[in-house]
Amino acid sequence: MGKALGNHAVPQDQINALLVQHAQAGRQVVRLKGGDPFVFGRGGEEVQALQAAGIGFEVVPGVTAASGCATAAGIPLTHRDLAGSCIFLPGHLADESDAYDWAALARPGQTRVFYMGVQRLPHIARQLIAHGLAPDTPAAIVRDGTRATQRFWATGLSRLVTLAPSYGPQPGLVIIGETVQLSHCFERQ
Template sequence: MLDSNCPPERAPARPGWVYLVGAGPGDAELLTVRALRLLGAADVLVYDNLVSQSVLACVPDGVERIYVGKKASQHALPQGQINQLLVDLARQGRKVVRLKGGDPYIFGRGGEEVEELVNAGVPFEVVPGITAASGISAYAGIPLTHRDFAQACVFVTGHLQDGSVGLDWDMLARPRQTLVFYMGITQLPAICDQLVAHGLPASTPAAVVRRGTQSAQKVVTSDLGHLAEAVKAAGIVPPALTIVGDVVGLQARLAWFQPEEAS
């Protein structure tokens, strides 16, 4: 429940609109004020696999819920059908919240869905969310930039549409930057090997975080040369976030979040 000190609502949810809302990295307290208001006013919720249970608990019981989540090789609906579903629901005069983990425009296919809405003449609004890179790294104790270690940060998809990892490895292997790989666990050995092959030292600190910002958060740290082995030994499976760079060396000192399941 929002308290009286919150700013006044800019515009209430309107029928016949689609709201692409970022759910953040998992902790429901990281939802934006706008996101929470729209969840409370929605007629129908169309949500992804990466939306946490604590965020879903913020949705009123009377809201219709449609799950369209994607896991590796398991899609509840193909992307084209999701796009059409949003159009159809809006044309029924409903207030549609399309809820996505993290931020809709950072590896969330939000741009594809908005293009479809524009083509169909459906009004929409995009509500940013805290993307996994910034939220999860903060809860894991890893600053993405630091004057002593990293003057740049690169967000990378570890899983291209064709299933490959044909990335610009020369650019990614440059020193004094932090790399954050989304959706890269299944290709982690190849990612580590390519970075080392293109000049990044095998001793570079690296981490993988699963269920970041949530009670089940698990952080595995290693160096780039041994990261894939450490992740396998820890039983880490997707979804998880990979962070590579000297800033990871600060994790042991800067970690502050104590997951409930680990306490």
Template sequence: MIETLDVVGNNQPQIGKVFLVGAGPGDPELLTLKALLLMKQADVVVYDRLTPLVILDLLEPRVERIFVGKEPEHHTLPQDKINQLLVSLARQGKQVLRLKGGDPFIFGRGGEEIETLIAAGVNFQVVPGVTAAAGCAAYAGIPLTHRDYAQACVFVTGHLKDGNLDLNWDVLAQPRQTVVFYMGLRSVHHICKKLCEHGVAGSMPVALVEQGTTPEQKVYCATLDTLSAVLHKSDIHSPALLIVGEVVNLRSRLAWFKTNTC
């Protein structure tokens, strides 16, 4: 195991430690070997709604499990309480596994949790995970970059704040790139409208991937013009990821994972 930087003051006994670990987007076999090794050593796991439950089954029965949320509009524990919980468990001398869906540093608030740990003098380690964009795109047969169609890829939050999305739409509307929206299910209509207003053709292909990398994965393919209508007829639930770009057309040839195409 890699040694971590000791952030503790000299006169404070430090026994526990927090491991901030990415669990990947759903398929348990996308878990890293490092994550699996840490799961075997943990005393307690603190996990979110998007942590794949099949992964929790890999924990030793002795491991204490603490669920901390979060639903889109309903946090089981507010973020500052989660931060304090991690500190408190580590101070009890526990090896704490903070398990998060995808990657902890991509729309995962991992940075905030670590800032609190540093301020409290708690040692930690970060283990990256397969982020939803990489996992969903791979399992949907959509390469996020491609020499002929996209030389860049942007990850963006689609989370609405006060009914609005304060994004740099001119940048997102640039050609020859793929734009991936996390947390964009409720804002699909708004996103499609804004991209078109900023110059993207209504015929631009898009894919919405629901429960990517799991046996329940569904992929809805449409265009910016037609996506809202397609979703209107469907019963689609979070988690879902929106991929916008020419690369979506490659799916018709590259799809390999047995899934429901809608």
């Protein structure tokens, strides 16, 4: 039941129904998800469906993409001297509204991680820069993080926006903040 940005082989409500259907049929159901099921993994929605049907379950935590990808790319999410906090955000909101507090996100001292954020990187960068983030703030795109096919680009935010189209349509993680400069792949401008 793989998913890609804008291309869901099986819609989430059907996945929920299948989980319930097979469990009610007496089968032992295992739902394997990449990353942590409760960090933009829709695990919460699946749990709600199981709870509503009175089905017992166990959730096994995973390593969220933000942590795995950042570490694989040599990017600390926090650092005593550079970023005291980290925030995870979806690159696309469910209703496509622009509900982020961009002024708060542009403040220094934090690492911002946008899941599935590559396609909206121009908008994200425009908003952050308009609200005070320096255009040369270190930023990275990580694709297939922790896999043999992993690829990443790390440079200043404005330059990354110009490179993003060559990245292609694949989903990826966008990491923005001073800690990106610590990566071995950071391209100094």
